[in-house]
Amino acid sequence: MKRAFRLFLGAAFLAATFTIVGCSSGPSEEELAQLEALKAEVASLQKEVSAKQAENAGLQKQVADKQAELAAAMKEQDATRDRLKSQQ
Amino acid sequence: MNFRKLVLSGLMLIMIAAASSVSAQTKITKEEWQKQITDYTGQRDNLKRTLAQLSKDIDSLKALxxxxxxxxxAVNSETKSLTxxxxxxxxxxxxxxSALENWVNELARLSNQDLFARKAEIDSVQAKxxxxxxxxxxxxxxNHDRLQSLQQKIDGLxxxxxxPEFVASLEKTYIVGTWKKNRDCLxxxxxxxxxxxxxxxxxxxxQGNRDQIKDPDIIHKGQKLKIPTAGPLTDSEKKAEHKYWSKKRVGTK
Structure with a gap:
């Protein structure tokens, strides 16, 4: 009976040690929440960046198209001038 | 005996509790947390910089x-004002x-016969x-493009x-019947x-069938005669007719 009691005490000591050591090496609830919030912020920023990249690509295409339109308009103007000259 | 059992059960419960406590804490260590915080903070800062740069680029593109x-x-209105x-x-x-285009398109849709009948209109269209x-x-x-396209269509007509195949397609044919039934002669x-x-x-x-009609008074049943396009008699046709009547007069004398 005495032996069993000692065994019980030993186990209780061991368990308490594990618990204390385990608790002291991990982050607190607050810190874990801070990490989660940071992760969420990063995910939201990634979404925002993707949307902006798509908008940027769309605008680049529009600019290229407009530049081509301007070049065509200028070419058309030159051709019109030439034709008017040849009519005279 | 009962006491021993009680102690052993308590022991097991304590061990289970301690193990679960340790396993709960092994999910993430303080060092790992710190590392993740550093990583995510770096990512967040990079993303913020990228976002700022993208916003700047977008503003420049919009202005451009x-x-x-x-x-x-401006160029288009300047071009318009040139005329x-x-x-x-x-x-x-x-x-x-547009009206001229419609006219030319109408001519282009005509059958060969109808186009031939309205061929004078091609000159009118060209004049317009x-x-x-x-x-x-x-x-x-x-306008230049449309005019060019119209000219091409007129040239095509x-x-x-x-x-030659157009002219050939205009020629009608006639199958000769009998005198008794159809009273067919030229x-x-x-x-x-x-x-x-x-x-x-x-x-x-x-004259259009000289290959198969030697004497215009003689045609045979079943002969397929070409009918040349209508119009006034040509000089050669008039000459042939005159020759025919002369010969006929000589024959009757």
Whole structure:
């Protein structure tokens, strides 16, 4: 009976040690929440960046198209001038 | 004995509790947390920088687009003003061009027979086109393209009329019947409404079929005669007719 009691005490000591050591090496609830919030912020920023990249690509295409339109308009103007000259 | 069991059960419970406590804490260590915080903070800062740069680029692109748009509008209006024509004149010119296009398209859709009958219209269309070409508005790109396309179509109509197969497709044929039943002779055939509606045109049929009609008074049942296009008798047809009547007169004397 005495032996069993000692065994019980030993186990209780061991368990308490594990618990204390385990608790002291991990982050607190607050810190874990801070990490989660940071992760969420990063995910939201990634979404925002993707949307902006798509908008940027769309605008680049529009600019290229407009530049081509301007070049065509200028070419058309030159051709019109030439034709008017040849009519005279 | 009971006490021993009680102690052992308590022991097991304590061990389970301690193990679960340790396992709960092994999910993430303080060092790992710190590392993740550092990583995510770095990522967040990079993303914020990227976002700021992208916003700047987008603003520049929007400004560039607006400026290009203005330039295009300016160049186009400058081009329009080169002809010195008012909007009303421009509209009128476009309407004339459209009407001419419709006319040419109508001619292009005609059957060979109908096109041949209306071939004089091709000259009228060409004259209208030449008038439109003289206008300053003809120098505008859009009008210039349309005028060129019209000229090509008119040239195409002329070329089609000149093709031998076109002329051949205009020729009708007539299968000779019997005298007894159909009263078919060149004179009567020529008189038919769907042939020439004029008996005096018979030399046309004769001359058009010299390969199979030696004597115009003799045609045979089943002969397939070519019916040349209607129109006044040609010099050679008149000559042949004159020769025929002369010969006939000599024969009767």
């Amino acid at each position: 687009l607006a400026s290009l748009d203005q330039k295009v509008t 010195g024509a008012s909007d009303e004149l421009r509209k009128g010119y476009t309407a004339q061009l 086109l030449n008038d439109l070409k003289k206008s300053k508005l003809a120098a505008m790109q859009e 002329r070329a089609a009329l000149a093709k 004179w009567n055939i020529s008189k038919k409404k769907d042939i020439y509606n004029n008996p005096f045109m018979w030399p046309k049929i004769w």
